[in-house]
Amino acid sequence: MAKPFLLGVLGGMGPLATLDFQRLLLASTPAQNDQQHLPTVVWNVPQIADRQKALAGAGPSPLPQLLHATEMLNRAGASHIAIPCNTAHHWYDALSAASDAPILHIVDATLAALKQEADRPQRVGIIATKGTLEAGWYQQKMAAEGIEVIEPTADELTGWFVPGCYAVKRGALEEGGALLVRQAHALFERGAQKLVLACTEVPVALDAVNAPFLDLTFDPARALAERCSQLWQAR
Amino acid sequence: MAKPFLLGVLGGMGPLATLDFQRLLLASTPAQNDQQHLPTVVWNVPQIADRQKALAGAGPSPLPQLLHATEMLNRAGASHIAIPCNTAHHWYDALSAASDAPILHIVDATLAALKQEADRPQRVGIIATKGTLEAGWYQQKMAAEGIEVIEPTADELTGWFVPGCYAVKRGALEEGGALLVRQAHALFERGAQKLVLACTEVPVALDAVNAPFLDLTFDPARALAERCSQLWQAR
Numbered sequence: 001m002a003k004p005f006l007l008g009v010l011g012g013m014g015p016l017a018t019l020d021f022q023r024l025l026l027a028s029t030p031a032q033n034d035q036q037h038l039p040t041v042v043w044n045v046p047q048i049a050d051r052q053k054a055l056a057g058a059g060p061s062p063l064p065q066l067l068h069a070t071e072m073l074n075r076a077g078a079s080h081i082a083i084p085c086n087t088a089h090h091w092y093d094a095l096s097a098a099s100d101a102p103i104l105h106i107v108d109a110t111l112a113a114l115k116q117e118a119d120r121p122q123r124v125g126i127i128a129t130k131g132t133l134e135a136g137w138y139q140q141k142m143a144a145e146g147i148e149v150i151e152p153t154a155d156e157l158t159g160w161f162v163p164g165c166y167a168v169k170r171g172a173l174e175e176g177g178a179l180l181v182r183q184a185h186a187l188f189e190r191g192a193q194k195l196v197l198a199c200t201e202v203p204v205a206l207d208a209v210n211a212p213f214l215d216l217t218f219d220p221a222r223a224l225a226e227r228c229s230q231l232w233q234a235r
Numbered sequence: 236m237a238k239p240f241l242l243g244v245l246g247g248m249g250p251l252a253t254l255d256f257q258r259l260l261l262a263s264t265p266a267q268n269d270q271q272h273l274p275t276v277v278w279n280v281p282q283i284a285d286r287q288k289a290l291a292g293a294g295p296s297p298l299p300q301l302l303h304a305t306e307m308l309n310r311a312g313a314s315h316i317a318i319p320c321n322t323a324h325h326w327y328d329a330l331s332a333a334s335d336a337p338i339l340h341i342v343d344a345t346l347a348a349l350k351q352e353a354d355r356p357q358r359v360g361i362i363a364t365k366g367t368l369e370a371g372w373y374q375q376k377m378a379a380e381g382i383e384v385i386e387p388t389a390d391e392l393t394g395w396f397v398p399g400c401y402a403v404k405r406g407a408l409e410e411g412g413a414l415l416v417r418q419a420h421a422l423f424e425r426g427a428q429k430l431v432l433a434c435t436e437v438p439v440a441l442d443a444v445n446a447p448f449l450d451l452t453f454d455p456a457r458a459l460a461e462r463c464s465q466l467w468q469a470r
Contacts, residue, residue, distance in 0.1 A: 014269040034249040034281035042277040046269035
């Protein structure tokens, strides 16, 4: 017998972004009462090794903690798992192999949303961690769709993106937002027509400072939430 | 060996209130980085029998689903459990007996917060479900502190409180807020100096409509979140 639908959210990276993902799940689901909303079990444990540092070879791997979270979500009865953190998808294969519940991939969800756009962009900027950029998932899948990808430079990452993210993580949304707005403008100036905000801290911060270009952005966390909601509604 | 700290949140009643409780947990915890925030595992499964109807004898009991949630949170490693729903505390004894992890009681957390007030009120109004009011937990513990309790009338509950709550549950925050503001004013007019908002939908709705008397209210969910955060910080 199939397990009843229960979405396991492997979160904690960071705790605020995990809340935002849950808000997106509610917003993606037309519901007239509580019972129509997605059943979820959310692992929001921020005591996990820093993904950016691990991928830079400057810290321990988060894989043991990610595997533990996957095991606990399976034990709690999850029928599907979503990870609202782009960088953590570096360990996607190992986690998928260890999980009974299938893990939805955030890049697949984003590309599916991008392909459905009426006004499909030719050049897309991407704001993401060095780890996500080096992994090349977004670039490869967008190239396969004939979309040119515009990436942050190394200087932009160290000057704007990284301090912007860590500001969000300590709750300084305005400070983080201001830095991330500068990163976004740099990509628009180099020709990006739209932006993929491929790090869950970024949309939270741009929202907090009311960035005027939000309608030109894709939020992979939102695309992932919408895919989860579609699965729930189609069950 | 003691289990590592992991707060299990038995939520889902409703899904929006469960998000609000997680936001209160973050707000209650001074943190400079992700790792300093409370580790939580959140059961947000709204497919649970209606508590108000069950207590009115008009529907099935939610106890089997509450017991299942308690078991799953224990399986996922919870060291403590919090239930951010006043009415669900009707089943507190049965859940506590079935849980390895101790369950914090929302009324104890609220009374502790009320007792710490510099400007302690003599007459406190309470906005709550019929089930919570009939259980008498708040009334008994406030009476023991010499505080007079002012309750909604049956007409106020059916005219304002109940439809207000269900409006919140379907996401109509402004509509729910307007009804709950009328309930609040009625209690102030009968002499309440402060209000205990003893149903997790109420603070969400009053916040959404910017009710001008919010500084005269106690939010038991906030008191519970602060108690959880204190436990985490003192670990």
